[in-house]
Every structure is written in structure tokens, then in C-alpha cells.
Amino acid sequence: MTRAPRSPRPTRAELEAARDRLVPDVVADGLRVLFCGINPGLMTAATGHHFARPGNRFWPVLHLSGFTPRLLNPAEQGELLSYGLGITNVVARATARADELTAEEYVAGGQSLTAKVKRLRPGWLAVVGVTAYRVAFGDRTAQVGPQERTIGDTRVWVLPNPSGLNAHWTAATMAEEFGRLRRAADGG
Template sequence: MTPEELEAARDRLVPDVVAGGLRVLFCGINPGLLSAATGHHFARPGNRFWPVLHLSGFTPRRLAPGEQQELLLYGLGITNVAARATARADELSREELIEGGRILEAKVEALRPRWLAVAGVTAYRTAFGERHARIGPQDRTIGSTRIWALPNPSGLNAHWTLQTMAEEFARLRAAADADAPETDL
């Protein structure tokens, strides 16, 4: 894509990949410009979401962003805290993240996934007013939906390696599998 094509995608929306009763609803901070241009979540090649999803055991193979609808076959979905596409997440205002948290909460109440997994603990803290949240399961719930804060899979988050990120995603997968109704196993 050319820089002009990417810039033209600014502020576009990327449709959610959702259904009622998911095992895990993954939630990014907001779509990047390449995601908005392609209509596929976590589309930037350096983003580690798709490799980590596979390495952690959520999917039997590494899916490409263009295969995102296949997530529904595994009881998984994707949404974002903020819907507006930007070049970098730090272009979002605090108010946008807080409003996104309100919208996300309503979405979760309607869809009732067993787990909401927010990929980006800083965004989670802002969106939900949980200043001291850490990576891992949270005390807060939305109805019966439990929440897990995950590391941001962006390639810019160098603190987390592919392996350590996959280990954290695998902890969530184990928790989701442990509380699954027997018909899901």
C-alpha cells in the first residue's frame, strides 16, 4: 500500500468479528491504518497477534488477517476499545478510550462472551478506570464475562517477546478451557 492509500484509511472503521456466547472476545486498542485499509484486524505484518494466537494453542494453525472470520469456528472474536483507525494508538485521546470502554461494556453485555481479553493493559486501565491493573486475569467482570488483560501484540512492544506473549495467551486459553461447558470441549 502506498502512504496515500494508508492515509486515506484514517478514521475508517473495521467491522467486528463477533457472535453471541464466544469463548474469548479479543479486544485491540484500535485499528491501525493497514487494518482499516484492508478491513482485517491486526493486519500489519509486524503485529504478533496472529502468530501468538497459534503458538498459544487458540488456533490449530497460524491464520492470516484475511482469515479472521475463521476465528468464530473456534469460539473467538475480535473487537476494539476505540473504533477509529489511526497510525498509532497514542493518537487516541483519553476521552476516546473512556467512551470506547463504555461502548465495549455494552457490547460485552449484549454478546456475553465467557472472557474479554484486552490486548493492551494501558488501554484497559484508561478505558475502565483501573489504574493499577496488571497483565493477567482481572477482578472486574462485565455481567458474567471475566476479563483478562494481555500484552499489546504490536511489534513496538519489545518488552514482550513472541514466546513470553504466547505464554500469557496460553494462560488465558487454559483458563477459558477450564471454565468451558462440557459441550465445548
């Protein structure tokens, strides 16, 4: 897989200046799948591109699972809409690490996400990160995979967190789980 050239990496000062910044969603009405990250990292906030941190496996796994015909880089995130895919976050504000977020922020984010999903009506909401899903939706026993919960007519799937820090999942095993969702979203 070849990747398009990256923009220059932000400096440490630019990354720190991105703290608490909001990153626009990549969304449209009636998507097949709306992917939902935990919250933007500083690299994402500095560049304005979701899952922008080198080492984050979202983009490679999206391709390996068959959601995209080629490996996209974060700067090409707008192309997701042509595949019926979008990106949002549980919590909007950027932090260096997800553990900087409070339980209250997750719960409020789950409420905002519910309203967004009801408005946009995607076929599936795919939350990347089981712990974030558990806290945001008050479902302490949730596991990776399809959930019984629906939001309006939108079905919910919890995916593994693609962060490079999530060593429990390899790119290959994540691609298998993302692929299960893709097949479900495609009606098979």
C-alpha cells in the same frame, strides 16, 4: 509455520485514506474469548483485517498459544468464529498510532465495549494492552493477567499488546500469557 499468501500491501495514499475509518468486528453471541485491540491501525483499516500490520504478533501468538490449530493470516479472521473467538476494539476509529487517541475516546470506548460485552456475553473479554485497559476502565493499577472486574458474567483478562513496538514482550512470552488465558477459557 507457513502463512497463506498476503494481499498486496496498500500504498501510502491508501493507508492515509484509511485514517478514521471503522473496521467491522468479528463477533458472535457467546464466544469463548472476545479479543479486544486498542484501535485499528491504518493497515487494518485499509485492508479490513484486524491486526494486519506486518510485525504485529497477534496471529502468530494466537497460534503458538494453542488458540488456533494453524497460523491464520489477517484475511482469514472470519475463521476465528469457528474456534469460539472474536475481535473488537476499545476505540473504533483507525489511527496511525495509539497515542493519537484521547483519554476521552478510551473512556467512551470502554463504555461502548461494556455494552457490547453485555449484549454478546463472551466467556472472557481479553484486552490486548494494559495501558488501554487502565484508561478505558479507570483501573490505574491493572496488570497483565486475569482481572477481578467482570462485565455481567464475562470475566476479563488483560494481555500484552502484540504490536511489534512492544519490545518488553517476546512472541514466546506473549504466547505463554495467551496460553494461560486459553487454559482458563477451556475450563482448566
